[in-house]
Amino acid sequence: MTQSRILVTGGAGFIGSHLCERLLADRAEVLCVDNYYTGRRQNIAHLGRLPGFETLRHDVTLPLYVETDQIYNLACPASPVHYQFDPVQTLKTSVHGAINMLGLAKRTRARIFQASTSEVYGDPIVHPQPESYWGNVNPLGTRACYDEGKRAAETLFFDYHRQHRVAIKVARIFNTYGPRMHPNDGRVVSNFIVQALRGEPITLYGDGAQTRSFCYVSDLVDAIVRLMATPDEICGPINLGNPAEFSIRQLAELVIATTGSRSAIVLRPLPPDDPRQRQPDIALARSLLGWQPKVALADGLAETIAYFRHCLGVPAARVALRA
Structure with a gap:
């Protein structure tokens, strides 16, 4: 049986490194792509000696030409300290990064996962937040580079799906914690x-x-992998978090x-x-993925x-x- 070739952008980050670890345990070949803006080599150092693991220093705002079967797009600074340091670059990472990874998925016919965020709901006036809620986001505030960048990325994913039939999976990730968090990320x-x-x-x-609501990283990674394995008609967005x-x-x-x-x-x-x-409403994750945090x-x-x-x-x- 041929091993799946999987690309993980932001693979040296907190969540990305745990995802790479899980995919390798599932016997996939993993290409970890990171520009090390917030990702850290020490997060993936223990994976370097494993067969099937490869790293590439690259910024997703630039096109990437590789062959792959699946793409997990996690590249973007996710804490206010980091994403507000260079807000223009944060927005570019979300938007240009999505365009480049979607273009790669279109060319290779790869299934692609987008790590969206609960921040698309802004300061919600609906509680808990279901996927049908459109959010309450300030488009001009200091958090908008991240909030609106992720909202725009979701738009791009669904437009590529409708226009080019790209197989997409979109998850809105709520607060996640665990080992390998950056000690100075401000979370x-x-x-x-x-x-x-x-x-x-x-x-x-x-x-x-x-x-x-705080979700432990192993629970989140399990949900991400389950979502990626669902039939093509299940695109999301799906809330992933601990209610x-x-x-x-x-x-x-x-x-x-x-x-x-x-x-x-x-x-x-x-x-x-x-x-x-x-607080996430995870009814969809429970029904479609058979998942809930443990x-x-x-x-x-x-x-x-x-x-x-x-x-x-x-x-x-x-x-x-x-x-």
Whole structure:
């Protein structure tokens, strides 16, 4: 049986590296493409000695000419710290990257997956968010380079599907966490863990009443692979995330308890356009993929904290010494 040739853009990133690992375990040949803007070589270093794994440094805003059976398009900075640093390039990555990868899929007749985001819903006025909801996005704000870029990419995917019959799969990914998160990405889970392990104050924006839903990375990757294996008529978009809803303050308190830190919680003003609520309606994922998350937040946080302890060189005995 011929091995599938699979291209993963953003493959050295947090989610991308876990996806590459899963695909290799499923005996595929994997080409990991990354420009290392936010992706890190250390995320995929352990994969380099495995048969069937190859890496290519490349920016998806430029055309790519390879042969492939499937494409997973994950390339784009996904945290506000990174995507707001160069917003024009962020928008180019979403839009030009989608055009280039869709063109490649058209030429090779490859099935292509788009990692879209819950940010397409903006600051939602419908709760929880079903795929039928069109969102509430500020097109002029500091988050728009990412929000609108991903919305435009979805448009491109469905237009290529209708006009060129490209086989597409579109997933709207909600907050995901786990090992290999970048310690300086500004996301709430990594921020809280790093601050707690260093004994620094936990920075909580707003009053902490805003809510999020947190999906462990292994659950997400399982859902992505299941979606890619569905029949062609299932295109999405499909919400992928954990519907268990927590306030940001609850998360901070759980991180403090799990790390054993004595860090205090300090309040800061809420950033512009920060969503007040975020919770996926995953009825479609349950019915079409037979999928729902398995890893509880407490269990996933324990694994993620252990990873950050190792990265930061902070043994349990030294937690909160500066608190």
